[in-house]
Amino acid sequence: MSRPNAQSMKPATAAKKLDVYLPATPAEFQENAITRAELAALQADPPQWLQDLRKNGPHPKNLVAAKLGVSIAGLGRGGVVDALTTEQISALIDENPPWLIAERENYQAVLTEQRRLKAQRVEGTAREA
Structure with a gap:
């Protein structure tokens, strides 16, 4: 059995780690697994939608x-x-x-x-x- 190279997490877990409300995130974020590298990239250089959610909510x-x-x-x-x-x-x-x-x-x-x-x-x- 081979191990995948990149560990991924459910969108709900990623949203929790980013401190955002999952239903307010873009559909693409909600529908796809997030790798640890993608999460790190979102934390290091947040896209506009993430900045807006963190600032204004919900x-x-x-x-x-x-x-x-x-x-x-x-x-x-x-x-x-x-x-x-x-x-x-x-x-x-x-x-x-x-x-x-x-x-x-x-x-x-x-x-x-x-x-x-x-x-x-x-x-x-x-x-x-």
Whole structure:
């Protein structure tokens, strides 16, 4: 059995690595496997469509959540189920609805607790050594 020279990935995987929303990419990108070399070329010298997607969106949920300062689950609780454009994200930030305020507070509390637990583990490991 021979191994192919170039490893390829599904378009969804490539879109995730490029931080873009797959349905917003060109049909050619969505329909064909992407090699690692092609992905590296897209990252090194992004074509106009990729630059536009990164700048204006629509953005995948992980980026929307990061830009809003909430978790992906928090987006769902807030009723955001679709990808958002940069303009829509800015409008949400300007509007600052009650759910967004609550989710930001909740997310910050979770991050604080994660940092506390990590510090506690590091301290415990240091004591054992």
